[in-house]
Amino acid sequence: MIIKMAGIDHKKASVDVRERFSFTKKEAAETLQLLKKDEHLSGVILLSTCNRLELWCSYKDEDGAHDPMELICWLKQVDPEKAAPYFITRSAHEAVAHLFHLTGGMESLIPGDDQILTQVKDALSLSREIDCLDSQLEVLFRMAITTGKQVRTEIIFDKNNHSAPTAMVETLKARGEILEGKKALVVGNGEMGKLAAEKLVKEGVDVTVTVREYRSGIVLIPEGCHRINYGDRYRLIPACDYVISATASPNLTIKKEDLAALGMKTAVTFIDLAVPRDIDPAIAEVSGAVLYDIDSLKIGRSSDRMKEQAEAAEVIIAAGIGEYENMMTGRAMLPLIEKLGKAAGADAVWRISREMKDLIPDDEAREEMATVMAGSVDKVVRKMLFELRNELEPLSFVACMKALEPLAGEGRRK
Numbered sequence: 001m002i003i004k005m006a007g008i009d010h011k012k013a014s015v016d017v018r019e020r021f022s023f024t025k026k027e028a029a030e031t032l033q034l035l036k037k038d039e040h041l042s043g044v045i046l047l048s049t050c051n052r053l054e055l056w057c058s059y060k061d062e063d064g065a066h067d068p069m070e071l072i073c074w075l076k077q078v079d080p081e082k083a084a085p086y087f088i089t090r091s092a093h094e095a096v097a098h099l100f101h102l103t104g105g106m107e108s109l110i111p112g113d114d115q116i117l118t119q120v121k122d123a124l125s126l127s128r129e130i131d132c133l134d135s136q137l138e139v140l141f142r143m144a145i146t147t148g149k150q151v152r153t154e155i156i157f158d159k160n161n162h163s164a165p166t167a168m169v170e171t172l173k174a175r176g177e178i179l180e181g182k183k184a185l186v187v188g189n190g191e192m193g194k195l196a197a198e199k200l201v202k203e204g205v206d207v208t209v210t211v212r213e214y215r216s217g218i219v220l221i222p223e224g225c226h227r228i229n230y231g232d233r234y235r236l237i238p239a240c241d242y243v244i245s246a247t248a249s250p251n252l253t254i255k256k257e258d259l260a261a262l263g264m265k266t267a268v269t270f271i272d273l274a275v276p277r278d279i280d281p282a283i284a285e286v287s288g289a290v291l292y293d294i295d296s297l298k299i300g301r302s303s304d305r306m307k308e309q310a311e312a313a314e315v316i317i318a319a320g321i322g323e324y325e326n327m328m329t330g331r332a333m334l335p336l337i338e339k340l341g342k343a344a345g346a347d348a349v350w351r352i353s354r355e356m357k358d359l360i361p362d363d364e365a366r367e368e369m370a371t372v373m374a375g376s377v378d379k380v381v382r383k384m385l386f387e388l389r390n391e392l393e394p395l396s397f398v399a400c401m402k403a404l405e406p407l408a409g410e411g412r413r414k
Contacts, residue, residue: 003136004091005098006068007047007054010109013086015295019276021076021083023048024250025126031075032132040065043134045141047123049116050164050192050275050294051109056095058136097321099140103148104317105157109167109297111310112157115191117148140324147320151313157306164273165196167297168244169203172269180204185240187233187254188247189221192273196244197222208236238264244271245278256282264288329394330386333401337385339408344381345374 008021023031028046035044043058055068066074069087073080090098098107103120105112124141127133172179183206186197197207201224208226210233211219221227228236237243237259245253254270259280270291272279277293284291330337349356349370360366389397 002059005056006089008086009052021053022276032130036132043137044132045127099144103144104151143324165199182241184242187245192246246273253278256280325394341378341382345378348377
């Protein structure tokens with residue numbers, strides 16, 4: 001079985017391009033339902049975040065199958081030739097290494113990003129819920145998630161809780177903004193919105209969070225924040241210094257024409273943390289409005305301390321990749337290991353068959369002893385081969401197994 005992935009991220013694609021290829025949770029579920037009907041696919045996982053879109057496919061048969069990039073372009077009705085410059089397609093070791101680095105926070109806009117681990121878990125869970133998950137993708141993603149958790153447990157990255165909201169605060173400070181005493185409206189009370197609100201409250205900002213009216217029951221908002229109905233958001237904007245939008249909505253939460261009608265008298269900074277975008281890009285043309293999108297939120301990643309942290313993370317990630325590949329190599333070689341064990345047992349019995357006739361005259365007893373001996377030799381040989389797997393690099397182990405493969409056949413006794 002073959003695993004391939006294709007994706008775009010913040011390194012090659014601007015927010016405009018990423019927005020074109022993004023999926024809401026509902027769209028992702030519908031897409032998985034559609035792809036599970038593909039006879040060539042054994043499993044599918046779709047990861048869509050603010051900074052990246054990735055489609056992971058496990059193939060039963062590559063003949064006639066579409067690669068992940070072609071599938072994405074087909075789903076989004078985009079010409080593959082025009083999309084190709086923004087995409088990276090990976091398979092085998094390259095795909096595995098990418099996923100482990102991704103869950104370890106090494107592929108994020110901000111090193112050590114906490115949110116990506118949750119997002120990968122959510123993508124895995126969604127695929128499982130829709131019955132689009134096979135054992136190969138399940139094992140790969142679960143082991144990558146475990147390694148990501150280990151990275152965060154053993155390494156304390158600079159600036160705790162790395163995320164887009166953290167970068168937002170750091171970016172504003174780097175531009176000379178004094179946050180304490182300012183007022184902010186945060187549109188969205190999901191995970192990203194809550195993080196943004198919490199970060200601003202810690203900086204002494206007076207924060208109001210929008211809450212959807214149709215939600216039933218108790219809606220929790222971050223401690224220290226006020227609440228306002230989502231439908232009343234425009235009313236509060238003229239009194240704010242900052243307006244942050246971070247929802248999973250496929251529609252704009254703040255539009256140019258509605259904002260222009262307010263007649264703002266003071267400058268307001270708008271920060272869009274969503275992909276697809278929440279805030280109309282044309283708002284930058286409104287008098288008194290300053291607009292930043294998620295690609296504007298960048299912090300330094302070259303300090304000596306951050307380099308040390310990245311190097312420590314690489315050690316953990318490399319160990320995780322090695323463990324996964326050793327395990328998968330063992331699985332792939334298992335049929336051959338079993339054949340070699342059985343062949344060795346049969347060969348051992350054949351080699352001492354004449355001595356056994358002399359030592360054990362009774363046919364039934366001799367047959368029973370032969371069965372015991374064959375089973376014992378089988379177990380010993382298998383154990384030796386599995387130990388060999390643990391000591392060698394995957395490719396070296398495969399080479400050794402290929403060299404031994406002729407011994408698993410019949411007619412090799414001399």
